[in-house]
Amino acid sequence: MADKEKYMINIQGKLIEVSEDVYYAYFRMERQERWQEEKQLEHGVVSYDALDNGEVVGAESVTDVDAPSPEDLTIAKELKDRLHHAIAALPKAERELIHALYFEDISAADYADQVGMTHRGVNKQRKKVLSRLRMFLDFIGSFC
Numbered sequence: 001m002a003d004k005e006k007y008m009i010n011i012q013g014k015l016i017e018v019s020e021d022v023y024y025a026y027f028r029m030e031r032q033e034r035w036q037e038e039k040q041l042e043h044g045v046v047s048y049d050a051l052d053n054g055e056v057v058g059a060e061s062v063t064d065v066d067a068p069s070p071e072d073l074t075i076a077k078e079l080k081d082r083l084h085h086a087i088a089a090l091p092k093a094e095r096e097l098i099h100a101l102y103f104e105d106i107s108a109a110d111y112a113d114q115v116g117m118t119h120r121g122v123n124k125q126r127k128k129v130l131s132r133l134r135m136f137l138d139f140i141g142s143f144c
Contacts, residue, residue, distance in 0.1 A: 086136040094129045101126060 007023035051058025100106040112122040
């Protein structure tokens with residue numbers, strides 16, 4: 001009777017006998033991994049970990065293209081400060097309306113119920129206040 005062929009794989013320096021299916025699956029997987037590494041080398045793909053040095057973690061040294069620039073952050077802060085200054089200059093009732101609708105996320109209908117106005121009245125007041133804020137911000141912007 002013919003000897004049955006033995007299938008062996010090397011795991012941590014030891015030869016382990018496995019079935020034919022396991023043997024071929026193991027080497028297909030190993031070849032797939034080698035192919036992926038070859039493709040990465042061919043296309044110049046580098047792991048962030050390869051950029052690590054003693055002082056800097058590689059992933060931290062790559063800039064985030066989606067992050068706003070320092071200039072954009074400065075402009076946004078300036079606009080925010082101007083807006084808050086303009087809101088502070090509004091009469092108390094208008095300040096409360098803007099605060100409720102835009103900072104507390106209260107709907108116009110809910111705010112109308114809270115203050116005893118109609119939904120339409122709140123929307124009309126909101127448009128009037130926003131128009132006044134725009135004019136104030138334009139006025140402030142002309143001095144900067």
